[in-house]
Amino acid sequence: MADDRPQTPTLDRVQSPADLKRLSDAELCRVADELRAETVSAVSETGGHLGAGLGVVELTVALHAVFDTPRDRLIWDVSHQCYPHKILTGRRDRIRTLRQKDGLSGFTKRSESAYDPFGAAHSSTSISAALGFAVARDLGGAAEPALGDAIAVIGDGAMSAGMAYEAMNNAGHLKRRLFVILNDNEMSIAPPVGAMSSYLSSLYAGAPFQELKAAAKGAVSLLPEPFQEGARRAKEMLKGMAVGGTFFESLGFSYLGPIDGHDLEQLLPVLRTVKDRATGPMLIHVVTQKGKGYAPAETARDKGHGVSKFDVVTGAQRKAPSNAPSYTKVFAQALLEEAAEDDKICAVTAAMPDGTGLNLFAERYPSRCFDVGIAEQHGVTFAAGLAAGGMKPFCAIYSTFLQRGYDQVVHDVALQRLPVRFAIDRAGLVGADGATHAGAYDIGFMANLPGMVVMAAADEAELKHMVATAVAHDEGPIAFRFPRGEGVGVEMPERGEVLQIGKGRLVREGKGVAILSFGARLKEVLEAADNLGAQGIAPTVADARFAKPLDRDLILALAAEHDVLVTIEEGAVGGFGSHVAQLLADEGVFDTGLKFRSMVLPDTFIDQASPSDMYAVAKLNAADIQAKILTVLNVDNLADRRA
Template sequence: MKGFKLTILNDILSPQDLKSLSRTDLDNLAGELRSRILETVSKNGGHLASNLGIVETTLAIHLVFDDPDDQIVFDVGHQCYAHKLLTGRQQQFNTLRQWQGISGFTNRNECDAFGAGHSGTSVSAALGLAMANQLDGKQHYVVAVVGDGSFTNGMIYEALNNCNKKNLRLIIILNDNEMSISENVGGLSNYLSKIRNSQNYFNLKHHTQSVLHRIPLVGEGLIKGTRKFKKQIKKRVVAENFFEHLGLDYLGPVDGGDLKKLESVLSEAKSKQNCCLVHVHTVKGKGYQHAEEHPERYHSSGPFDLSKGIEAKPSGDTFSAVFGKIMVAAANTDASICAITAAMTGGTGLDKFSQAHPQRFYDVGIAEEHAVTFAAGLSANGKTPVCAIYSTFVQRVYDQLIHDAAIQKLPLIMALDRCGLVPGDGITHQGIYDCSYLCSIPGIKIYSPETYDEMKMSFATCFENKSLAVIRYPKGAEKKYDRSGFIKLKGLSYQDFFNQDVNRAAHQTVKPEIVMVTYGRITENAYDAIALLRATYSIRLIKLVKVYPLDLSEMLPLLQQPELVYILEEGVKSGGIGEKLAAAIAQDEQINPGKLRIRAIENPLMEQGDLTSLYDCCGFLPGQIATEIAKIVEKKTA
């Protein structure tokens, strides 16, 4: 990408500025867009490969349509960076995915027609926008841009089944880069591969039309006269495809790197009376050799050196990697164990399992609902399924967990990755809701290990007990601090921190003034807050591993009438573990704490940012925790 100066992009303040550019300027602008995307993502992290591949397609969309009157809806949002740069956000683009910066996904609070973050929503949303326009008598178009990976999501087909409306100004662009987050799977991937082979017919058709258009006087008549003949050729060369059977017009496949041809095809799509699907074939990572050669590494990346690219993943442990090792070891001795994921083989750490036990590994594509009911079916016939899904996407499977697993009392283990606050991806990807809504499922058990050892013990317990269980853990590695003082009990551990005025021999009889209860990654913040308080107060720290149902027989005796019970939770407050513990404490007359305070996430619509900024916003930094506790206790004793 060397050699590009942003001489053209700097003058693009809105999509209307594209209309006056020459063909040469447009080609150069495509290079500038890639250069800016690469520069920003290499510093901030983000979704790179798909965004590099769709640059020309995005330019063509804005040349043919009139945003914002014509509305553009991006599925997931993994491919919207060029769109952001062309719609007045280039001055803020360096803040991409940063605290108080612009989102890495589409966002109505900026200037996008519809927000996104999860897969499969675009066609439904676009259909709604188009129908609303039709009801209002507006002649505007709505364009949905959907990656081929999203076509493994069932919601897409529910929407397509409702798109067979006449005179509906809806155009669907299938961005086919032959790759989802992990490798594309399933029958549709094979089907799209077959459709790509029909590209010769499509190219011939457009070449013929171009030649006939240039014939004076009779060109248009010849084009009309060839339509019937063209249809006969198409029937022989290309069978009617799946989309046409649904009542959609179909155009393509078209080369997603050929801007002129893209403009022509999108203009043709506008002339159709039916909803039209335009099949565009793009190259993931286009223009950056490292990303073209290893697109899976550049789907979503952290900051990296542009000159070197992203190197192979380091061998250091993370919760995801340890989960993968646990699964391989368990499956080596238990032939019933199966692993299921939804297009996140590498992200969930199951790549090693997929190699060690390929017959018992199932990547079902971006189809979380199917994944859970499929797992329930495996369980019903005696298997031990472990379903690994990111916390944010488990929101989609609440019905399946109740209807297909809990009601039938089927053993099923849910491995929830990326739990807690998630930096970078922001509001659509926060893993902060799961404890709140999963607790309502009958018979469920929820574990939230803070260390790798606790994670191993949690899985061992779940494999042995064979029930509906959830094991939740954050992205990244376990925190490193001194845990040697923790006393382990069933489902929890605790440590006492007494101030210097208390004789060590008296520790057994002295009641702590403050009891802090927490779980998961944020335990380190509680530990560090205690370091700021222990010179003044006697404090007991209780760390839960099994967070639901609460083992009150172990926990309540540890509370011992303190002046303050302080519950720290990296999750939403409403319906969370803190509220459930507070209710249990209120019903036990022996505890009777002077005060009880829950510090959890009260405004769960958390935008993107680094973890420290997110913690600061929630009052989770050690200094904030210590200050709040000191104020509460001082008010009590005053």
């Protein structure tokens, strides 16, 4: 494998950003070329976010060559573009551990390096954090190392989120020296949408470019061909609109751009000039191409946003075959089937049409599918308005991103009892993306809301039933959660059936011990039950289906008929098990001597690893469930039990 790695003689001389300052501009160009090849080579072995990093290779080199990191705080928004940054900041020897257990995080992480001053994996936080660093600098905050400049690198997709404008508004008011690099690649994960995208296009629809006097060689050259079509469309849409950084200047920023983000002959002199002369907040508009320099990424629909291990020559990804469909695909197809018979069904996603499967819905029913951009708060309230207007909106958002719209879930949906259907993808632990993307909290924060129905799919067939149940539920909000990845391979029904709200199902009858599962750990529960059966213990197994409302009859019957009751869920403490415990306490069941245990995700953030390894850390695999029950029964082994 090592023999296939690219030759990188100039990059080999760079152990830290300080080494870049000893290189000529021509040598920095060679570093950029070799850094791109090294990034492709590394990600081919690990998988991960490829296109975003390739798009900022030259920008990464230029920023580290000009600014004095880590004294100057370089903050990457979302930070899935940070692999080249990690290679240049002393982590090249570990770059092939990206997203692996005990390896480098796929995002910036404060505990990993002094060159990662602020952790990120969700979007649109960088300007707020950079402003915080700038004010801390002016107030004499950190002493070692003393704070220097603050530089936020934010993509045009991330600029669709309201938090970015809240930060810019505040920064313009405070007038602190601050640099915002707008990395405009016309693409976040999916093509960006909305008025801001059109506005940015208008800025480079006019040619020649704005010019920083005597600073940027070639700053009046035209954009490369990949960007010209978008610019032409925007120009037609926005005839008569003044071109320039007017919007950003109205927020109090000095505006410079747009400049070619792949041309170091432009980037280096511009950055050197603004570093020497800037006094207040400055926005530098840099135009880049996601996936730049690697043809398979450039031509991919998502520009190589997230890839599995792949062949460097062909770009072909090495994905293990599966006999079961993914949960996301099952959701998408089930929703299509329902929408074919109900024209009130519509769908909302926040910049994740492919990730949530709604790209299929958009192709079939474009007038009923809405990508609101990276704007979960707006997306939730928009869905609430759709529901109030008589539609049946499905708001499809990853668990980790729904956290960003929680006030809207409470205030705009639950309080008004509006029938918004929340499809919560990526529930539970997700593997290589680590703690930032774990769907650990939605059971707790959704099930504590009055009137909210909360379901979890135990398998792909159950998910299809839950889509049908959500369509039929008009009495208030309803949510259903499902994990990342493939289903368990169960037989699929032709159509989903409408489940009775608040009713679970008995999966296996036994005695002595009852295991009540909520969600996709049911497969592990059944495996644990089989193993216990070999030890003379025959647990009853039930699938709760609902965390809100609880199936009181089922739970109280299990408690009355068994000595031990154990709940299992892929969520943090305060979720399903806590609701069950509250019910048992209210009914005085604990006074009868029932032994109750609740198995949940531990009260810690679990770093990236394979999902199975993460669940092993969480102690929610079959062996852990089996061990828990043996411990409760005070059984060490089968010989002891027989004795």
